[in-house]
Each structure stands twice: as C-alpha cells, then as structure tokens.
Amino acid sequence: MDDVSSSSSGSRPLRSGRRPGVSGTRATILDAARRRFADNGYDRTSLRAIAADAGVDQALIGHFFGSKLKLFVTVMEPPFLPQEIMPRVLEGDRSDIGRRAARVVVALLEDPDVRGRGVGLLRAAASEPEAARMVRELVTRELWEPLAAGLGLEDADLRVNLVASQIVGLVMIRYILEAEPLALLSSEELINALAPTLQRYLVEPIS
C-alpha cells in the first residue's frame, strides 16, 4: 500500500529519486481521505476537500489514484492480510469452524479501525451501483475467494455469500441502526449467537 507502484494503472512512472517525498504525500492524501470518507460518507466527500485537507493540488490525487471511487477503495482496503486471517478460521476441526469464524469476525468488528472500514464499505455500496460493484470486487478478491478456496467444497461460493449476508446484516443492525438489544451484546454473547449460523453456512447442508 505504501509503494508508489501500487497506485492506479493510469499513473505515469515516477523517478525513483522522488519516491520518499511521493510516498509521504500519498500517505497524507490517504489519511485525509480516510477521515473525510469516515466522517461524511462516500457521496458527500469531494476530492477538492480531501486535496485541501492534505495540502496538495487536486490533480495530484487523480495522478496517484485515478478517481474518487478508486481512492475510496484503496482507503477502505482491509487493514489486515487475508492470508493471516483465514488460517485462524480454516485450520482445525471442521465441527468447530463456525465458532472460530464467529470469534475472528467479532474480534475484527470490535476493532474500531476495521469496523470503520466495514461500515464505510457498506455505506458506499448502498449509495450507488458503481460503488456496489467496486465493493463487491474488493471483498470477493480479499475475503470471499480465499475463504471459498480454503473451504474446498463444491458449493463454497454460495456458502461464502451466506456467511457474508449474516455478517453484513450484523454490521447494519448493530453498528449502523444501533438496534437494541443487539447493539448491547458482549463479544461472547455475539459469538454464541452467530456460531451455529456460520457453522451451518460453512460446512453443513444448506439446501
């Protein structure tokens, strides 16, 4: 993420002598964008405002990231590596995979940084079809495909969709609608409520 080469494919190559400064500027833009998107949502955040916060010319954001939507997706990428998360779910007895998945999901959602990006992705996906498409591509690549590959079951893609439906709905009801009593459950109570659902979606008969 900090490497200039990971910026959008439309950007011109940069001389290596400029890299430290460019890398710092890029990080400053990402910080400003993260705050703006978190505070105001996708729709109400403008590149002009992000550029002003970061103290850079707006054209530089286009140069680094290509578009507002691509900047958003870069900002909202999960702050963890799927290859570090997935073994915590997939390794071990399949009879207990639902509880392990619930533990990992709840631990991630109780981290304000991860939860903030999850809520940001949901907000954006709900706002317009183009953002929904990019969010779907991001979560498919970063989360759903690694999990489905690790499951190794014929209908793994559907199972992963069902798991996602329960987790996305939990985020919506607990953290966005803040409906009680679900918003008041402890992590342990939440894990107990989710584990059997995820167990069935992951490895038990679903049709």
Added chain:
Amino acid sequence: MDDVSSSSSGSRPLRSGRRPGVSGTRATILDAARRRFADNGYDRTSLRAIAADAGVDQALIGHFFGSKLKLFVTVMEPPFLPQEIMPRVLEGDRSDIGRRAARVVVALLEDPDVRGRGVGLLRAAASEPEAARMVRELVTRELWEPLAAGLGLEDADLRVNLVASQIVGLVMIRYILEAEPLALLSSEELINALAPTLQRYLVEPIS
C-alpha cells in the same frame, strides 16, 4: 395514508371542502417522491426536484409532510399491514416457524414494490445517523414490535434483532451487491437456506 389527517403534525387544518383536491395532490407528491428516492437514493433527492415532478410549489411539500426525512419515511412505509403478515408466521406449530418466516420474507422480497422500499430504507439508513434513527423507529414500530409481541418470549427483542440482521444482510448481498451465486438462487433455494437460521433465532436457544 390517503387521509390528510395523517400528514405531519405541524400542518394547518384544511377545510373539508378542499379535501378531494388535497388528497389528489398529496398522492401526486408521494408518487413523485417514490420515483425520485428509488432512482437517486435519499441523499441525492431534493424537495425541489420532487416539487417540480409533481407540479406543485415546494412549500406545499413542507406543509403536508414537514421535512424531507418525514416525506421519505411516509413513502417507504411497508405496502402491507403487519397485522396481515404476522399471523402467517406466528400461527401454527413452533417447530416450523422458521420455514414459515422464510416463506413470508422471500415472498415479500420477490415483490418489486416491497423490495424497492426495503432497499430504499437500507440506502437511507446507511447514509446518515438521523435517517438511521428514523428507519429504526419505523421498522421497530411496524415489524419488530408486532413480531416480538407475538413470539411472547422473554428475549424476543434480541431474537427479532437477529432475524432482522439475517434479512437485512440478505437484501444487501442479493439485491444491492448482487453477489453470485446468492443473487441467482430461486425462491425455494433461498427459503431452504434461510429457514434453519430463522428457526433458531426465533425459538431455539441462542446463547
């Protein structure tokens, strides 16, 4: 809904001689608002545009509905009566209540009008905290409280939250993200996938 007396509490009393015209105007505004909100979402819909579509002065919308948010909630109220839906879930053997609930939910979501309002409510709730609060109040009053009362269990409010989390997540993944293969399931496959989850959330041990 067609009665002028149901408009916002801030409106002035209207002479009965004007009622037919007023009722027609109110319906015209609601139609225009429904189209605008469905096409553009809550944030990007202005009262000015709705007034123009309906061919009325913008002040008249304030007079009838009080605010954009109140107009939105009126437009998005479920096009069915909870007292007609709930018996289809609650009456009968409790050992099969999850499947009955899944059948009712899937039938409602496969109705484009109901699904459109559900998606509209989700979009609005995701957009800003004030809209989330109003959506939560609407679904609590129209759906969650009648279901919890009918269940008659001590932890019914939490059970209803959990049911809502699964249904909201399904709407998000199937109809907004349009993730496949979940978006491609038939009604019957969807009912089979959901029924055991709803069964447990409604009446089986959850903690």
